[in-house]
Amino acid sequence: MAFAAFSAGTTAPEAAPRRKSPIALLLLLPGILYLVLFFLAPLVSLLLTSFQAPSGFGDVGQYGYAFRWENYVEVIAAYWPHIMRSFGYALIATILALVFSYPLAYFIGVKARNWPLLQSLLLVLVIAPFFISFLLRTLAWKQLLSDESFVITSLKALSLLAPDAHFTGTPFAVIFGLTYNFIPFMTLPLYTTLERLDLRFLEAGSDLYAHPFDVFRKITIPLSMPGIVAGTLLTFIPAAGDYINASRDFLGGPDTQMIGNVIEANFLVLQNYPAAAALSIILMSVILVIVSVYVKRAGTEELL
């Protein structure tokens, strides 16, 4: 049939022609300089620090340049529970944030489309917590959830909580804090993707015998994948390195220390700079590996 005439010789759209222009390089220069100065140089310095060895006289905080790779073995041996805990907490918090944010973002981005005012109002409500400092908000939660607080005493009075139970200082409190603090980072990218979701695809799915649940699973979720990936990364990465929520001064306790707390302690209290640097490098590398595998599997390489 004559169809062949139209299909023959059709190729995929070609990439835009690449030209090397001196102006483009010139415009890139400030950015490159900035990155070299404030990202590359500190990174190299951190890497060098992580291999430093204590200087001869054993003064606290005095280290000399060396190639002491044993630093890494030592910190992993000493702090592997903290490392595991960090990624475990971050993972749970990310999943919880996704579970809470997705319906919220779907409501704002899809259901409220015909009411722009409601949409804006809800978005402001999502962002509103940012107007108060992160530290203050976390401290406020510590007050709200402390053993003498109204919430906890009420729960105990109703026998929903054992009389000797605590909330602050437990893993629940830390995960709660992480989830709460990073929810906007999950909601906003999800909202941006869902806001642009073409509902005609959902109608087409329904027209092709897909049950509403299948439409959600096979069409809505894959089409909102860029938002899910962006949101989970924006939540997981800072949550894994967070040291506020897990800190004893905030929602954490002695058994909830995360890698961020250990790094903080090594840098600021113990002045064991090589150990802190080695932990930072480990944290960064693990995040990089997890993120690359995740993005690859999610099929949204364009985000990397």
Next chain:
Amino acid sequence: MNSGVFASTGADLELRGIQKRFPGFTAIEHLDLKIPAGSFFALLGPSGCGKTTTLRLVAGLEEPTSGRILIGGTDVTNQKSFQRPVNTVFQSYALFPHMTVLENVAFGLRRRRIGDPVAKAHEALRLVELDHLASRRPQQLSGGQQQRVALARAIVNRPALLLLDEPLGALDLKLRRQMQLELKTIQEEVGLTFLHVTHDQEEAMTMADTVAVMNKGRIEQMGAPEELYELPRTAFVANFLGQSNLFTGPVVGSTSEAISVDVAGQKVVVPTARAHRHTGEVTIGVRPEKLSLHLTEPVDDVARNVMGPGRVLDVSFSGVSTQYIVEVPGIGNLIVFAQNVAFGPVTHEGSEVWMSWNIEHGFGLEDDASAEPRFEADDTTRSIATQKRSSLLTELEGA
């Protein structure tokens, strides 16, 4: 519907007393429609006439305010869209961008758990001659190819009823003509019932067995394309489906054979059988290509109506034919299409001409002549201004 089983043949569609109201306006006034199984049915109308709403109601994407929808005798009014044995080729195609062409086509089969979806999808892609692009993403295809994938994705499910929502709208003219023929061929091959919605009268006439002309939420006239063209019932149909010369005047004489109408002093005869109103003020018409142009006053002939003299206002040559606009005093402008059997136009602007046509070619409309005596082409400056004015007036009344 049963999962895992194909519809054996197309089913008939019946709409009973359908009404659809949206907040603020009524999309469909009252619609009764029966489409026989295996036919190619076109719903034709201008934008906003309710034809797409009708399609969405049948697909289950909208719920009717009142009325019933029956497919193959089964009441599906309360079924959700995924439960109905209906598939749609959407105007935007709505191909899933995150799936390959093959996965798009197999989607419906997988949802219904039909055996061997991949082989069946390949077969459907072969039917539209796109099997070699099965592993591409829809974005990598041209508009015409996407349209064919959308068609394959719908017909692979062998729906009892296939809905086409202006699927050719985004294609260029040449490809559109070709796809019209292909669609018609595929419809005959697979024997499904097609319901095609379009605003392109030529598309509707070339493809469909039956055309229903829709206007303002109701069907104005329904029938075979030739029937609608040769014997339009309303001024809207007479002008939406091709062009027409319409005249109004009182009936001055009538026999069982024919009625004569006085049109601004000139007697025009229309066969009684082709006229819907036989007394009082009537609107009659004739198609522009049925008119013959005369440079001298033609001799009286009982078989022909003569009108004139008039003055040629405009001559536009379009290759196959020439369009003349002739102003007749007291009547208005008449359009004449003349085949270019000689070389070029036979007359020029400003010359005096007469027109005649076989009385068998005239038709009488059902419309109340006083309500809508003439249907202005809606693309002239004056009619746009009139429309704006009337819409503003209704808006002011509403406020």
